[in-house]
Amino acid sequence: MLNGTEILTTAQMRAIETAAMDSGAVTGLDLMERAGAAVAGQIRLRWPKPGQATVLCGPGNNGGDGYVIARLLHRAGWRLRVLGLDNIPGPDAAEMKRRWCEIGPIEALTGDALRRPGESSDVYVDAIFGTGLARPPEGAIADILRYLGGSGGDRAFFRERLVAVDCPSGLCMDSGAFLGRRRQPGDYDLQARLTVAFDSPKPGHLLERGPESCGELVIADIGLQDWRIIEPGRARSLRPPALTAIWPLFAIPDRRRMGFESLKRGAWLAKRESRAGHKFEHGHALIIAGDFGHGGAARLAARAALRAGAGLVTICPPRSAMVEHLGPPDALMRRPVDEAADLARILEDKRITALCLGPGCGVDRAAELLPVALASGRACLLDADALTALAASGLEGLHADCVLTPHRGEFARLFPDLAERLAGPQPPGPTGDPDQQSHDRDAYRAALAGMHGPAFSKIDAARAAAGRAGATVLLKGPDTVIAEPSRARAPRLDRPGRAAIHSAFDVPWLATAGAGDVLAGLITGLLARDLNPFSAATTGAWLHAAAARQAGPGLIADDLPERIPDVLDQAASGAGGDP
Numbered sequence: 001m002l003n004g005t006e007i008l009t010t011a012q013m014r015a016i017e018t019a020a021m022d023s024g025a026v027t028g029l030d031l032m033e034r035a036g037a038a039v040a041g042q043i044r045l046r047w048p049k050p051g052q053a054t055v056l057c058g059p060g061n062n063g064g065d066g067y068v069i070a071r072l073l074h075r076a077g078w079r080l081r082v083l084g085l086d087n088i089p090g091p092d093a094a095e096m097k098r099r100w101c102e103i104g105p106i107e108a109l110t111g112d113a114l115r116r117p118g119e120s121s122d123v124y125v126d127a128i129f130g131t132g133l134a135r136p137p138e139g140a141i142a143d144i145l146r147y148l149g150g151s152g153g154d155r156a157f158f159r160e161r162l163v164a165v166d167c168p169s170g171l172c173m174d175s176g177a178f179l180g181r182r183r184q185p186g187d188y189d190l191q192a193r194l195t196v197a198f199d200s201p202k203p204g205h206l207l208e209r210g211p212e213s214c215g216e217l218v219i220a221d222i223g224l225q226d227w228r229i230i231e232p233g234r235a236r237s238l239r240p241p242a243l244t245a246i247w248p249l250f251a252i253p254d255r256r257r258m259g260f261e262s263l264k265r266g267a268w269l270a271k272r273e274s275r276a277g278h279k280f281e282h283g284h285a286l287i288i289a290g291d292f293g294h295g296g297a298a299r300l301a302a303r304a305a306l307r308a309g310a311g312l313v314t315i316c317p318p319r320s321a322m323v324e325h326l327g328p329p330d331a332l333m334r335r336p337v338d339e340a341a342d343l344a345r346i347l348e349d350k351r352i353t354a355l356c357l358g359p360g361c362g363v364d365r366a367a368e369l370l371p372v373a374l375a376s377g378r379a380c381l382l383d384a385d386a387l388t389a390l391a392a393s394g395l396e397g398l399h400a401d402c403v404l405t406p407h408r409g410e411f412a413r414l415f416p417d418l419a420e421r422l423a424g425p426q427p428p429g430p431t432g433d434p435d436q437q438s439h440d441r442d443a444y445r446a447a448l449a450g451m452h453g454p455a456f457s458k459i460d461a462a463r464a465a466a467g468r469a470g471a472t473v474l475l476k477g478p479d480t481v482i483a484e485p486s487r488a489r490a491p492r493l494d495r496p497g498r499a500a501i502h503s504a505f506d507v508p509w510l511a512t513a514g515a516g517d518v519l520a521g522l523i524t525g526l527l528a529r530d531l532n533p534f535s536a537a538t539t540g541a542w543l544h545a546a547a548a549r550q551a552g553p554g555l556i557a558d559d560l561p562e563r564i565p566d567v568l569d570q571a572a573s574g575a576g577g578d579p
């Protein structure tokens with residue numbers, strides 16, 4: 001069975017919906033009715049006393065959901081204003097529109113109508129665009145979206161009252177970017193109080209602007225689960241390869257969907273921990289440290305590697321910095337490494353299974369040791385200064401057992417063109433000029449080539465980077481994306497490997513000095529234990545945020561490794577649904 005962690009791209013969602021309808025078991029009308037009922041139900045939960053609602057309906061099926069919501073709220077005693085377009089939508093939305101018209105009028109969906117004095121509502125339902133948004137909103141609709149985002153000075157007013165159907169309109173569900181806008185937080189970006197999405201989270205709910213714009217995210221079950229499984233027992237849906245999300249599930253109301261992949265993996269880790277065995281069966285990790293006075297980063301990494309369950313961990317500073325590492329933990333071993341030859345000698349011991357290079361290392365030292373580390377063929381976690389050295393070497397020597405953990409700045413040093421695409425404006429939408437439109441659409445489609453959605457996403461960037469590096473890439477952030485290179489025998493750009501999103505927007509205190517070093521150590525420990533690079537990176541990211549969640553605000557990086565036993569314990573006992 002699939003679990004609540006799987007996210008679906010908009011293309012996968014459409015494929016599943018089509019498969020369900022083609023089977024004859026449900027109709028599009030059934031699905032739309034369920035979707036609308038889910039949103040109306042969530043509104044009634046939060047506003048138990050019927051009030052006034054304004055429902056804004058767009059040209060497609062998202063608008064169709066809006067007409068259902070209007071009908072169901074009306075039935076529950078709400079006063080309704082429905083604003084819509086005079087287009088002829090697809091058959092399901094058209095039928096829902098017809099059913100609403102038997103109840104009440106539809107006003108034109110214009111900024112003037114929305115702004116009309118004396119028409120204030122308790123709830124505004126944004127059913128303008130959903131997963132079908134294909135290009136930046138323009139004209140009257142763009143004006144409406146800006147107004148809902150606060151261009152009239154009412155930002156706080158709408159933030160309290162806006163309920164988004166499937167997603168806030170204008171937000172690209174494959175990237176979390178507002179189409180046609182700058183990637184940075186912009187003025188008048190829509191911010192909903194509540195977003196009710198259907199069946200599964202989409203990448204856009206979890207990436208970039210998505211989490212803030214969606215507000216509280218509720219995933220509503222609309223009965224599509226039978227069409228999400230190709231092979232029983234495998235959490236894979238339709239091609240392109242599934243994305244998995246490891247994320248805090250506090251917003252998902254259905255507890256049955258709370259068993260999730262990382263929790264299971266945590267339980268598995270803890271189980272392995274309790275299995276009797278020799279320490280070497282759990283691997284041996286080397287953590288390279290830097291000059292005197294810079295050893296804290298490597299010590300944090302070493303402590304984390306121990307907590308992640310590596311059988312042995314050795315920290316390797318230069319001889320002159322040895323004294324800095326003489327304190328606890330006593331479980332840590334120490335060996336000096338002054339130059340590349342020292343490291344090569346240590347690596348003659350075949351029992352060393354992984355090494356971590358970068359935290360507090362210094363760029364020159366990292367550059368000297370990097371070729372030996374890579375040539376050893378051991379699993380390598382490369383972070384911080386090692387990434388700078390790697391960028392200078394043109395990614396030379398990387399192999400499939402490497403994990404790179406760049407933040408945005410390091411990513412830009414390693415993959416400047418991808419970073420530029422990621423930061424740059426979205427492909428422009430067609431202009432309002434009818435003579436220009438077909439030309440613009442072609443240009444727009446051309447600009448989309450090579451992306452999996454309407455905008456170049458962090459997933460696209462991480463996947464392209466992993467493909468280029470031939471290694472697993474973990475692009476850090478509150479919306480960490482992890483991508484592995486294609487596992488096809490000959491790497492193919494059109495057959496990327498797995499990707500995961502780890503959403504940790506709920507633990508802002510994790511952005512603290514040394515936290516990245518702990519993450520590097522956790523992943524190194526897991527690599528040492530022979531987890532494959534993708535699993536080590538995703539599990540490490542989850543452990544890291546779970547430990548931060550346990551520690552709470554006021555966290556310093558030193559606290560993180562100490563929380564790992566509790567996280568594993570809870571995972572093993574199946575408790576702590578919100579690890």
Ligand SMILES: NC(=O)C1=CN([C@@H]2O[C@H](COP(=O)(O)OP(=O)(O)OC[C@H]3O[C@@H](n4cnc5c(N)ncnc54)[C@H](OP(=O)(O)O)[C@@H]3O)[C@@H](O)[C@H]2O)[C@@H](O)CC1
Nearest residue numbers: 017031032060061062129130131132133134135136137166
């Ligand atoms: N998946 C499911 O299981 C279920 C999905 N359901 C619902 O369906 C939603 C998806 O519906 P959808 O595919 O009709 O897309 P939607 O978001 O309504 O927009 C498409 C319309 O907008 C237009 N358009 C696009 N961009 C534009 C622009 N910038 N400016 C102007 N127009 C623009 C586009 O026109 P076109 O590109 O064809 O010219 C088309 O007419 C989904 O989010 C969910 O709410 C539920 O009902 C049932 C279960």
Ligand SMILES: [K+]
Nearest residue numbers: 126129165167
């Ligand atoms: K919407």
